[in-house]
Amino acid sequence: MTGVLTEAGIFVGGGGEGHAQPQQLLLKYGNRHGLVAGATGTGKTVTLQVLAEAFSAAGVPVFMADVKGDLAGIAMPGTAAGKLHAAFAARAATIGYDLAYRDFPVTFWDLFGEQGHPVRTTVSDMGPLLLSRLLGLTEAQEGVLNIAFHVADSEGLALLDMADLRAMLVNVGERADELSLRYGNVAPQSVGAIQRALLVLENQGAVKFFGEPALDLADMMIPAPDGRGRVNVLAADRLMGSPRLYATFLLWLLSELFEQLPEVGDPEKPKFVFFFDEAHLLFDDAPKALVDKVEQVARLIRSKGVGVYFVTQNPADVPEDILGQLGNRVQHALRAFTARDQKDLKRAAENYRANPRFDTEDAIREVGTGEAVTSFLEAKGVPGMVERTLVRPPQSRLGPLTPEERRAILAASPFGLKYDKVIDRESAYEILTARAAAAAQDAAEAEEKAAQDKAATADAAREFRNARRYDGGGSDKTARTAPRRNSSARNDSLLETFGKSLVRQLGTKAGQQIVRGVLGTLFRAR
Incomplete structure (x- = not known):
């Protein structure tokens, strides 16, 4: 031979x-x-x-x-x-x-x-069945992982590496109430268990196995x-x-x-x-x-x-x-x-x-x-x-x-x-991170606007109270103790002066309420 x-x-x-x-x-x-x-x-x-x-x-x-x-x-x-x-x-x-x-x-x-x-290989190519085997998941945890894969596919979120999968699990956990009605129970405990199993896998160095370029x-x-x-x-x-x-x-x-x-x-x-x-x-x-x-x-x-x-x-x-x-x-x-x-x-x-x-x-x-x-x-x-x-x-x-x-x-x-060189293109992690950042920015802007509106309202109310106090709209004691001001030193507008004069002329509670509404509009417009 x-x-x-x-x-x-x-x-x-x-x-x-x-x-x-x-x-x-x-x-x-x-x-x-x-x-x-x-x-x-x-x-x-x-x-x-x-x-x-x-x-x-x-x-x-x-x-x-x-x-x-x-x-x-x-x-x-x-x-x-x-x-x-x-x-x-x-x-x-x-x-x-x-x-x-x-x-x-x-x-x-x-x-x-x-x-x-x-x-x-990518997380998507590995699939939930083999990944569940790799992570040693229970049946319930495997079900949650299947939901995460399904949501990622339906929303166009590519699962390429471990960071993508982690971000997707966080997203599924935050939307648990919504997703549970459509796909079944998404328990926070199951999400947490999968995340812990991923951490063990990462500590073993397996994180390098997921990513691109795929074999x-x-x-x-x-x-x-x-x-x-x-x-x-x-x-x-x-x-x-x-x-x-x-x-x-x-x-x-x-x-x-x-x-x-x-x-x-x-x-x-x-x-x-x-x-x-x-x-x-x-x-x-x-x-x-x-x-x-x-x-x-x-x-x-x-x-x-x-x-x-x-x-x-x-x-x-x-x-x-x-x-x-x-x-x-x-x-x-x-x-x-x-x-x-x-x-x-x-x-x-x-x-x-x-x-x-x-x-x-x-x-x-x-x-x-x-x-x-x-x-x-x-x-x-x-x-x-x-x-x-x-x-x-x-x-x-x-x-x-x-x-x-x-x-x-x-x-x-x-x-x-x-x-030999890793490629990191936009995928689920980057998209979900951008979404979270945009949502956080919108929330911060809304909170800032609400605080500004509240401050503006408080300023308007303070100015109105001061106007009443100095121009006779307050109590008798306030009127007696309020210092006399030279009209040439005031910065009041013509409309503000007219409003204050009108309050003094009407003198009634109903009249004061009407003027208060008018002045409030004017103050906000300043």
């Missing part, structure tokens, strides 16, 4: 105990999904790297999460020296494989923008200049500290692939292959609605030409309805130390087409590092007979990159100019 590709598919390995026939994954069934399982240290990472290399060599773009940092080595050729090379060379000789080291076209991505190009999935599928498929590696070592964010992101990516890619039926080779490492994180404590969503996407995305490969320690980590759709399987060793382990081992063995040459359960327990029990779909999609297989050595480096090597690859990437 001279390379990673056979005439019909991918060379995975062969030559294990009790079997010498090469094992291959047929490219035409590469979109029928798969499973790579096994205990820690049994060789899952090597198998994942081998499959990614082979799909890339076949011109199929790949996405995989690098949870430990050692898958990044696929960007560099392996080293033909040292103990690791000696072990790989011996295995290659056993299975008849000509080992030739080479690198593969890699693009690095990182939700935090530290070890790869930033991966972003264009077509960029992941652009082939390398030599025609090989691009290997998209997500730096996930830090991301694993936020397992809910990790699982939600990968499910979002799957959902976006499903929505954006056209129907292609059963192509000669997949359009895209997606490796979901640490797959149990997707299903741990997941609500049934979310598990149903994963099952739906896994079942339907095959017709879009996308293959999904779950990588986990135990097949039992994957729900039965999804496990039944995984036609290509590589099962590394399972350890059966407890009664539950033994039950899981027996259950795993029952999922394979039996081989009369050995017991499948014993084989899964006994295979060594780098060896696996495999079963791949054969002609017409029939599950192949289970075989013990030595997995071929990888052609690329097995291990991490140095910081200098990673920086050099990022500097040469064609996507730096597109994604």
Whole structure:
């Protein structure tokens, strides 16, 4: 066997105990999904790297999460020296494989923008279902979040980043009475709970995941200049500290692939292959609605030409309805130390087409590092007979990159100019902030006008009282004690003098009321 590709598919390995026939994954069934399982240290990472290399060599773009940092080595050729090379060379000789080291076209991505190009999506694209899963919301809180999304859509308020979502929740809370009549109860407690959950998410650094420019999935599928498929590696070592964010992101990516890619039926080779490492994180404590969503996407995305490969320690980590759709399987060793382990081992063995040459359960327990029990779909999609297989050595480096090597690859990437700089355009936060500022200004102006009117009224009343006091309109005592003023020193207008004279002439209470109204109008007009 001279390379990673056979005439019909991918060379995975062969030559294990009790079997010498090469094992291959047929490219035409590469979109029928798969499973790579096994205990820690049994060789899952090597198998994942081998499959990614082979799909890339076949011109199929790949996405995989690098949870430990050692898958990044696929960007560099392996080293033909040292103990690791000696072990790989011996295995290659056993299975008849000509080992030739080479690198593969890699693009690095990182939700935090530290070890790869930033991966972003908008809050609107994430949607309320996945966001509720990410935040761990209750049913009532999820209902309020759905209302916030609906109101934002109906009012043309773009939800792009976390600030937009926070501002929208505040707006919904302030309009709770109005919105509750139309959409159902909007409890302040629910709004507050969502805001607290967002704060936790922000403290984990997830705020960088929301915004623009959003990831264009077509960029992941652009082939390398030599025609090989691009290997998209997500730096996930830090991301694993936020397992809910990790699982939600990968499910979002799957959902976006499903929505954006056209129907292609059963192509000669997949359009895209997606490796979901640490797959149990997707299903741990997941609500049934979310598990149903994963099952739906896994079942339907095959017709879009996308293959999904779950990588986990135990097949039992994957729900039965999804496990039944995984036609290509590589099962590394399972350890059966407890009664539950033994039950899981027996259950795993029952999922394979039996081989009369050995017991499948014993084989899964006994295979060594780098060896696996495999079963791949054969002609017409029939599950192949289970075989013990030595997995071929990888052609690329097995291990991490140095910081200098990673920086050099990022500097040469064609996507730096597109994604590395954040774009902050007008959206819900800016619009709602402007509305609030305008409302506050209108309120301040109204309050100031009311205060001015009140002051003007008080001044007019004071002037009128003074006029009565000095011109005889007050009490007898006031009239006696009021100082005599020289008419030439007054600033009264002709109309004011006439009014005061008229009061003295009428002398009645009714007359005073009439003149008071006239003078009030005149004073306001001054």
